[in-house]
Amino acid sequence: MKQVFTRPESLKDVATHFCPGCHHGSVHRLVAEALDEFGIRSETIGVASVGCSVFLYGYFDIDVIESPHGRAPAVGTGVKRARPDRIVFTYQGDGDLAAIGMSEIIHAANRGEDITVIFVNNTTYGMTGGQMAPTTLPGQKTSTSPYGRDVKKDGAPFKMAELLSNLDGVAFSARVALNSPKNVLQAKKMIKTAFRYQVEKKGFSFIEALSSCPTNWGMTPLDANQRVTDEMVPYFPLGVYKNTANL
Amino acid sequence: MPHIIIDETRCKGCGLCTIACPKKLVSMNDTPNSMGYTVPIFSGPEQCTGCSLCAEMCPDVAISVFKE
Amino acid sequence: MQTSAAEKIFVKGNEAVAMAALEAGCRCYFGYPITPQTDIPEYLARELPRLGGEFIQAESEIGAINMLLGASATGARAMTSSSGPGISLKQEGISYMAGSELPGVIVDIMRQGPGLGGIDASQADYWQATRGGGHGGYRIIVLAPNSVQEMYDLTMLAFDLSDIYRMPAMVLADSVIGQMKESVTPNPRPQTLLPPKEWVVRGRADGTPQNVVKSLYLGDGEMEAFHWKMHARYQELADRECRWEEVQTADAELIVTAFGSTSRIAKTAVAMAREAGMKVGLMRPITLFPFPKKAYAALSERCKLFLDIELSTGQMIDDVRLSVARDADVSFYGRPPGAGSLPTPEELFEQIRKNYRACA
DSSP states (O other): OEEEEOOOTTBOSSOOOSOTTOTHHHHHHHHHHHHHHHTOGGGEEEEEOSSGGGGHHHHBSSEEEEOOTTOHHHHHHHHHHHOTTSEEEEEEEHHIIIIITHHHHHHHHHHTOSOEEEEEEOSSBTTTTSBOOTTOOTTOOBTTBTTOOOHHHHOOOOOHHHHHHTSTTEEEEEEEEOSSHHHHHHHHHHHHHHHHHHHTTOOEEEEEEEOOOHHHHTOOHHHHHHHIIIIIHHHSOOEEEEETTOO | OOEEEEOTTTOOOOOHHHHHOTTOOEEEEEEEOTTSOEEEEEOOTTTOOOOOHHHHHOTTOOEEEEEO | OOOOTTOOEEEEHHHHHHHHHHHTTOOEEEEOOOTTOTHHHHHHHHHTGGGTOEEEEOSSHHHHHHHHHHHHHTTOOEEEEEOHHHHHHHHHHHHHHHHTTOOEEEEEEEOOOSTTOOSSOOOTTHHHHHTTSSSSSOOOEEEOOOSHHHHHHHHHHHHHHHHHHTSEEEEEEEHHHHHOEEEEOOOOOOOOOOOOOTTSOOOOOTTOOOOOOOOOOOSTTHHHHHHHHHHHHHHHHHHHOOOEEEESOTTOSEEEEOOHHHHHHHHHHHHHHHHTTOOEEEEEESEEESOOHHHHHHHHHHOOEEEEEESSSSSHHHHHHHHHGGGSEEEEEEOOSSTTOOOOHHHHHHHHHHHOOOOO
């Protein structure tokens, strides 16, 4: 009897604080698998952000810096410029990256920093209780959009994978989801490709991972997972938006 | 025979594994674990192929998969 | 909220702030989620549109403070709210508002710091609030409620003082007061006499002077003159707007002094001390800037021992010591911020007992 599915070494053997059905755990695991696959665990520095992802250092068995809200791409830039021989990734939510951190991500991407950005998009501010986020869908009710997101006043949701793909500094930009086994396996492939860009020094790589937030959506894990399928994927199409080195 | 083991100390009863198995060999039950989550049960040692799709879906890395 | 003036309601501290802002005529709010004050933007997201007001959850606390600056420059009553890390972010914007002599209300529901810290109560942002937390050498009005009723009333006062003195005003509370629920009488907006806002940017009609809202002073002597002008304004504030509460200080031989949530616990400890036969009183500053120095000085003429209690390693104590000068000793008891750091009344009673001595 051989064990064919195991916890990646880069992921600590601990219980997580994530809610039942939250896809953060899946994304964590896939990133850890990528670090294992390339054998880069001991060279990797993670940059945690503020939100449900703040406890990165408790789950990844790597060095981690805690960055202020939204500033992880800037912190990551500092790390990579000082230690270009390290693998640097940021792990951010939609409020962190696309609201307060929009300036930092745009500029780090534009400069083409040799880092990898993992962006978990669940259309809400999770940690603080479900407020409207830059990726909240039109009409979606949250605690700060009680009447539903009004595109006329709040703007349309940002499509970060597309937006960043327009910057010359971005080498790889892809959007994935974790809502089905097929999509999980595809996400695994894309996340590995993103890290391969950094390992092969081919430029800035970006992964947008559509995720559910059952607690703040007021849904069961399975219903929330279905919302990713029914509402999020149509609005945020999965796919590769930039792949300059054709990896 | 291929089979899975669900770690009850890690499972949060989210049920994502139950929609992953192509043969519907994982289903929710009523018994809570020590955290109060109802842990799914694996009902198919005879039919399991060790495809690992349930483990791939699990956000908590609570499923281990074994094969010859 | 439509309630009759006398009808009490049972609300959270944070909600009371939001309600009072609306009652005070605030129709512009710009904020961002941060624990423990997110109830404020959530309440206003729901209520401001009903009143035709503007609610924006900004891209960051930096965005929010700059939106406040703009709205205020047009003469609108506007507010933002945050906690430690967000208040730090706002410092440049607050400095600009102070330098531009702009009113505006900033609510700070303190949490633990420094850095990410934690979400339990703290009073360790006293210096940040009262010493003009940004660059350039300015101060802002700082009001410290210790109850949900005061969260309501002092928020309305903040808008008035801010407009009268043309400077930012801060309502400084902590996560305990922000999150707790108490009965509140939603008092109507006071009929304060407010100066006309002739300085606002408004698009000039023919013949009217240009109004510029700025903080740049490059001319010879201009910046110095500005600083002395503000210095005089701060003195005027100190002369006219100090507020504080005294409990049983008339015959006290030891006066406990505390603000905010600590003062509530201290009040109980003082009552316990009186029960045990000790002559103890409580001095609670309500305006932290202007600090009620003269009130402390008056107390120190008779009472020679103060016990300063804070949820920090000691910040307000600086102002207490400055106020009583050589006329009294000031002891300290601190519970720096952290989960499990709220003192019990028994704990404070013990400190009172240890420090108490009959005056010679």
